[in-house]
Structure formats: C-alpha cells, structure tokens
Amino acid sequence: MIIAVSGTPGAGKTTVSRILSERLGYEYVSIKDFALAKGIGERVGDEIEIDVDELSRAIEREFSGKNVVIDGHLSHLVSADVVIVLRLHPRIVAERLNFRGYSRKKLAENVEAELVDVILVEAIEENENVIEVDTTGKTPEEVVSEILSLLEKGVKRRVGIVDWSHAYDDVVQYLMLGGD
C-alpha cells in the first residue's frame, strides 16, 4: 500500500511519516530525495522544480505493490492508495516557519495556503481516498495513533474536519494578501 503524507510546510509531514513507517514496518520515502535521485527534480535557486506527471509515473513504477510511506508536500498529487493531509492551525504554521527563518513572502504564502485548504483541495482533486488529520495540540505519536486507528477501521475518506476561517484575525499580521 502506498500512503502519501502531505500538508503545508511545517505541518509535521517528515516527523509523522517516519514514525508511521516504523509503526507499520513500511519503507519511508522522501519524495524530494526520490525525485532528485531519479533525475526528476531540477534545482532552481533554492527551490526544486519537479514535473509532477513524471514523478507520479516514477512512483508507480518503483512502488506499485510495495508498502511505503511517501513524505512530501507533492505527495498528494501522485497516485496513492491513501493520502493523509496533515492540518495545523495557521498561527502555529507561521510560528514554525518563522522559527525556521522563512522569508516574509514564503511565510505568507504558506500561512495563506493553510488558511484556505490549498493542499486538501488539490488532494481531493487528484485522489479519492483522502484523510485529513488535525495535528494542532497533538504530539507526533498522537497523530500517528490517530492515522493508524482510522486505517485499521477501514476509513478511506475523511475531509472537511477543520475550518480555519476563524483563525484569520490570528494570522492577518503574517499575510500579504496579494501584495508585496
């Protein structure tokens, strides 16, 4: 089974994917490292541009029929048996990315994306089986236990569990709202 773990930067994808893969005995795959190893990603400045169709084909070739947890904010765009979308209150996204030293623009883009569900919407457009998990106030172990419990119960789709519209006032200071 291919489990993709996606979410806004800072939501905890890598932390959760590593624990999840250990608990399940699945291989852990960083989508960025995989893409670069296959010559799919191209470094443009400090960003990596990845052809998603090529990446999706390579993932299918390499992992079809295998048990893997694929970690990365593009993983919801490749075909997976289930996509886990990690959600995190936008204010905490801002705090984590601020701590990492993200530029004001990059921070605003990502806080905005979390606020309006960008990854979730993209995941639903690409995959039928999408499970959203709110990680706010939970330890990574608690998040993994929640994922495992949902998978064990056979839940294939659980979306629409968070609404960050009430968080707008909390994060408006970080937003650029289309300006520079």
Ligand SMILES: Nc1ncnc2c1ncn2[C@@H]1O[C@H](COP(=O)(O)OP(=O)(O)OP(=O)(O)O)[C@@H](O)[C@H]1O
């Ligand atoms: N549930 C959690 N509770 C508290 N801190 C967490 C939690 N999950 C992750 N963190 C911390 O938040 C930071 C970001 O986590 P992580 O690198 O796993 O996020 P990510 O979504 O993979 O980010 P990126 O997309 O940039 O790779 C790390 O410092 C990590 O230790």
